[in-house]
Amino acid sequence: MRARADLLGRLWSCFARTQTWQHAGRYLSALVSEIPKRNGWTIAEHAGDRTTDRTQRLLNRAVWDAVAAMGQVRRFVVAGLDAAARRARRAATMGS
Template sequence: MKTTKDQTVAAGHSVDVERRQAMFEGLMGRVAGRFARVEPRRRARSLVLGLLSDLPRNNCWTIAEHAGATTSHGMKHLLGRAKWDAGAVRDDIRTYMVDHLRDEEAGLVVDETGDLKKGTTTVGAQRQYAGTAAGSRTRR
């Protein structure tokens, strides 16, 4: 993706680490009010940092460990039971990105389906349809 300054930014990596950190903090500040309590707000921040990290696997356990937690209960609570408005967070992120891209030709595509699903050790897991991964479609 090209910005108006013709700098290439891909997969969440940027040349300017300080700018990226400031933008991340600004974005988290924008969505902070969407969480009813401070605990899920902090966990959401940890979740995003975990997803942006280079962890070999992104699941509640690995992300919780990355955040310094001893169990995955908090992450599971955030994703399953905590009170927050996911639609409003999505809208806030979209608005933030439009404000910062400032380019009529710019686009943002988020598609996690390009990652091959390879669950062979998880109960009930099988190869699944994975968007752009050719030949990975199974019967639904």
């Protein structure tokens, strides 16, 4: 949960409108959720929408900087992998 909030915080500057960024957060939550089937309707329902219109607008027409978002996601993932590698090294040295 904290990692998702961190990622969303990093992505804020990539969106032209706060509402779009907020909906992107709900979309991300649906993607990483435990819903058994991910399609337009189940994602919309998980995001709290009655129809798929908002999600379709997010994916097709929203104004956001995709290149900057990719960079933020890349940095987020690299930071997570670095942290996991440090934990693994610590665990290996403690187990020796």
